[in-house]
Amino acid sequence: MPKEIHATKLAILKATERLVAAHGFEATSLRAITAAAKVNLAAVNYHFSTKDALILAMLNRRLGPINEARLLLLDQFEQEAGEKPVALEKILEALFRPVLDKVSGRSHGGRDFLRLLGLALSEPSAYLKPLVEKEFSEKTRRFHRALRRALPDLSECEAYWRLHFAHGVFLHTVTHSEVLECTSRGRCRISDREATLQRIIHFCAAGLRSAA
Amino acid sequence: MPKEIHATKLAILKATERLVAAHGFEATSLRAITAAAKVNLAAVNYHFSTKDALILAMLNRRLGPINEARLLLLDQFEQEAGEKPVALEKILEALFRPVLDKVSGRSHGGRDFLRLLGLALSEPSAYLKPLVEKEFSEKTRRFHRALRRALPDLSECEAYWRLHFAHGVFLHTVTHSEVLECTSRGRCRISDREATLQRIIHFCAAGLRSAA
DNA sequence: GTCTATATGGGGATAGAC
DNA sequence: GTCTATCCCCATATAGAC
Numbered sequence: 001m002p003k004e005i006h007a008t009k010l011a012i013l014k015a016t017e018r019l020v021a022a023h024g025f026e027a028t029s030l031r032a033i034t035a036a037a038k039v040n041l042a043a044v045n046y047h048f049s050t051k052d053a054l055i056l057a058m059l060n061r062r063l064g065p066i067n068e069a070r071l072l073l074l075d076q077f078e079q080e081a082g083e084k085p086v087a088l089e090k091i092l093e094a095l096f097r098p099v100l101d102k103v104s105g106r107s108h109g110g111r112d113f114l115r116l117l118g119l120a121l122s123e124p125s126a127y128l129k130p131l132v133e134k135e136f137s138e139k140t141r142r143f144h145r146a147l148r149r150a151l152p153d154l155s156e157c158e159a160y161w162r163l164h165f166a167h168g169v170f171l172h173t174v175t176h177s178e179v180l181e182c183t184s185r186g187r188c189r190i191s192d193r194e195a196t197l198q199r200i201i202h203f204c205a206a207g208l209r210s211a212a
Numbered sequence: 213m214p215k216e217i218h219a220t221k222l223a224i225l226k227a228t229e230r231l232v233a234a235h236g237f238e239a240t241s242l243r244a245i246t247a248a249a250k251v252n253l254a255a256v257n258y259h260f261s262t263k264d265a266l267i268l269a270m271l272n273r274r275l276g277p278i279n280e281a282r283l284l285l286l287d288q289f290e291q292e293a294g295e296k297p298v299a300l301e302k303i304l305e306a307l308f309r310p311v312l313d314k315v316s317g318r319s320h321g322g323r324d325f326l327r328l329l330g331l332a333l334s335e336p337s338a339y340l341k342p343l344v345e346k347e348f349s350e351k352t353r354r355f356h357r358a359l360r361r362a363l364p365d366l367s368e369c370e371a372y373w374r375l376h377f378a379h380g381v382f383l384h385t386v387t388h389s390e391v392l393e394c395t396s397r398g399r400c401r402i403s404d405r406e407a408t409l410q411r412i413i414h415f416c417a418a419g420l421r422s423a424a
Numbered sequence: 425g426t427c428t429a430t431a432t433g434g435g436g437a438t439a440g441a442c
Numbered sequence: 443g444t445c446t447a448t449c450c451c452c453a454t455a456t457a458g459a460c
Binding site: 024025026027115118119121122123132133136137140141156157160161162164165167168169170171172173175176179180182183184187188199200202203204205206207208209210 | 236237238239327330331333334335344345348349352353368369372373374376377379380381382383384385387388391392394395396399400411412414415416417418419420421422
């Protein structure tokens with residue numbers, strides 16, 4: 001774990017995060033990034049070699065800690081449960097809360113990160129592949145195991161499907177909250193994160209528990 | 213409804229669909245599109261004025277018919293139900309089946325379209341706004357009404373939330389099927405569309421029905 | 425490590441002949 | 443409606459001074 005990152009490098013990473021979230025990968029130029037970070041254009045190539053490597057570094061910087069936090073929280077719930085399986089709602093909380101925490105944590109980069117998540121998943125280029133395989137596969141397996149302990153009647157395959165569904169609920173909700181606010185004509189607001197989290201967990205738990 | 217579209221215009225639309233699905237909006241150049249469509253570069257500007265207008269035309273060409281089909285199917289189910297509210301599972305079927313039908317309909321452009329859906333929703337630029345407002349708002353309202361008739365205990369606001377959740381399940385599943393296939397190490401396959409549809413409907417129905 | 429200056433290529437859009 | 447040729451801008455990346 002590298003502790004002290006160069007100020008320039010960090011500034012570039014932060015600016016990249018903000019601008020890519022606002023305009024997308026391809027539409028964000030290194031010129032715009034270096035201008036926003038108030039560093040020289042050539043600094044990007046010096047610190048990250050290429051633009052693609054910069055994007056990957058930026059994504060890893062955020063996704064790594066989140067998946068660690070998810071696993072830690074699951075660990076904690078498993079310890080608290082002792083011999084018994086972790087309650088379904090707790091599993092879902094371990095899966096989703098760390099994402100929302102990272103979002104509301106600091107003032108800067110809050111909401112932006114959620115857009116990044118959606119973008120990274122939808123980008124057809126090669127960004128996704130190494131990310132999914134490296135960062136997500138262990139996490140998915142751990143949660144899959146916990147899920148099967150909580151719901152022993154679910155087949156292995158069915159558990160994968162439903163975990164995928166639950167992810168869909170969460171990701172779509174947080175990455176496209178504007179759509180909900182628009183179609184409900186302002187009646188639904190995502191601003192109360194705790195209430196939103198409970199709503200999502202409640203919906204997913206019911207779906208996961210339903211008889212096969 | 214314009215019946216006869218110029219052959220050139222149609223070729224451009226098809227090529228755009230395929231290339232954008234494969235590489236994303238910004239990464240797809242007009243030069244690549246016209247080369248694939250075997251038409252002249254200037255034809256794009258002649259028929260569509262700008263690249264952005266071309267993208268919008270391409271999206272509308274696909275999304276319009278799908279939302280029409282959704283409403284028609286809902287109409288049909290409402291007639292069949294007579295005075296009674298439409299069953300929850302039927303509402304969900306009307307919402308999701310037309311998308312899958314369009315996908316498996318023709319040989320070309322099948323799977324590609326699903327990527328477009330995900331891309332269009334994640335693109336931070338202005339593509340989304342007019343599309344959501346024009347094509348989706350009426351559809352959402354109709355389905356929202358049907359949902360409240362089927363589940364009278366749900367508050368208006370809660371119904372919007374859960375409809376949003378159901379959309380998330382469906383969209384995430386179809387746009388990111390590779391993720392599921394990857395994390396489940398091949399155990400789950402999306403190829404059986406009918407089974408997938410039933411799985412999604414089953415999960416969503418349970419979530420929608422759960423007590424508030 | 426940081427900067428200026430530049431190489432090199434590709435992009436969208438258009439003018440004007442046919 | 444279709445083509446060629448071109449304008450003009452912006453992109454990434456690098457070379458080389460400091």
